[in-house]
Amino acid sequence: MKYMLIMRSDDAAVEAYKELDFNEVIAAMGAYNESLIKAGVLLAGEGLTDAAEGFVVDFDATPPVVTDGPYGETKELFNGFWIIQASSKEEAAEWAKRCPLGPGAKLEVRRVTELEDFPQDNEWIQKEAGWRAEAEGRLGAASE
């Protein structure tokens, strides 16, 4: 199973974070990432730049409205994520707990959907069966 660890911080934590020694922060995060890599569980991960550089595309209106800056009324900012391989919810939680974050920060942990999570009678999956039928009769590769 795959889990996404979503890093969220409130405004105060983001400000406090800017006061920290950058090298120490980088070192702690680097060590955490390395522990994920050496355990073979890190699948993906990115950090995000300052929310002030971002913008929001709001679908309340048609066409959607583009607004500069972060979420507006929301008090929490989404700062980055990891995707890890874990055999259970508890294992994902155990990895999340090891992340070097402080007060004001949260990790939201969500399981990534797999194929089995989708209804198999979906229109697109039915279409696929049609495509497969068209492809019948071709040479099967033994390398498979």
Next chain:
Amino acid sequence: MTETDATGAIGGADDAADRARRAAAAVWRIESARIVATLTRFVGDVGQAEDLAQEALVEALRQWPDEGVPNNPGAWLTAVAKRRAIDGWRRRERLDERYAAMAHDLERDGAAASDTFWDPDTIDDDILRLIFVSCHPVLSREAQIALTLRIVGGLSSEEIARAFLVPTATIQQRIVRAKKTLAAAKVPFEVPEPDQYAERLGSVLSVLYLIFNEGYLPASGTEWMRPDVSAEALRLARMVAGLMPREPEAQSLVALMEFTASRFPARTKRDGTPIPLDEQDRSRWDRSQIARGREALARADRVGRGRAAYGLQAAIAECHAVAASVDDTDWARIVLLYEALGRIAPSPVVELNRAVAVAMSTGPASALRIVDELERSGKLAGYPALPAVRGELLSRLGRTQEARGELETAARLTGNERERAALLAKAAALPR
């Protein structure tokens, strides 16, 4: 030697204790390799170290439900196991100088946590030693596989048994015997010497690849795929590659597994019937997994020592992974890669795969010549893929009568029921 297997007890119905048990299982999975590696350095024997670690886990399952999970659960387990080792030595009145010195060290380190436990360099080296010992040539392949999953992967005997479709008792016996063999052979807790390094690394990588293959192409049974086994093999391969960034073949094995696993979502129909490569819906292939495979292969290439067997196989898998369709695939390049693979690791299976690539690149007639030559050599007698491929080639050449016979032969030879059904369906669909 008794076989303690505390992880097997995890997941009971008792609600109050269940959360702590599940937490203990999670900690165990993450920490067992470093715990056992640390303990092996301490007691000198992998088997004994693993027994001690399992005993500590039993202790955790007793204490954690009431007292909560400690802040540093891995260090807690290690400390409990070390204390048990010392108690054992005292009981046996063998507290000679060596053990006295160890006891002194332990007390100096503090009983609750040990500093060396978190020293990344020491622990990485110890985990590497553990991996090499688990795949040591004094052990049979089956023992290497069981021990690697148990000690390095942190799986319970029950989980390993489920993965390999054998009774739990069989796995437990394999592990007990493997530990005895390692002790009897006095296998040192070391990374191999340079003159043996390549061969021993090859053994580690092939154990991981066998585990991976078990998950996606089981030789028998009704289940075509058990992706959990492959996912575990991939995790272990990434772990090994992370510990040996300068070993191109370790990186290449990761790449090969990522490319292969990227196709899992497209490999079977709803009822479990396998779908061959050319019929797979490529939009279902896991693109991020393919990207990870390409990154791993690029890491292997950056070392600058060329491509060996896993590197070439990964490169072949990459050709498929990046092609939009069967027709869009660079079959000529795949033929060249199989030729290179055949030179460094000659094998009739590689030759058969080369024949398939030749069929796609230059046509079925030249491919059939390669397959006929293979058949005459008798090297693949009893191997279902030989008549399966021959049947396909004959069918493309319009020789349907012979094709049907070959497909039926392949169906008789395969141990996988899904594959048998698919072959028979193909034979039945041929024009009379």
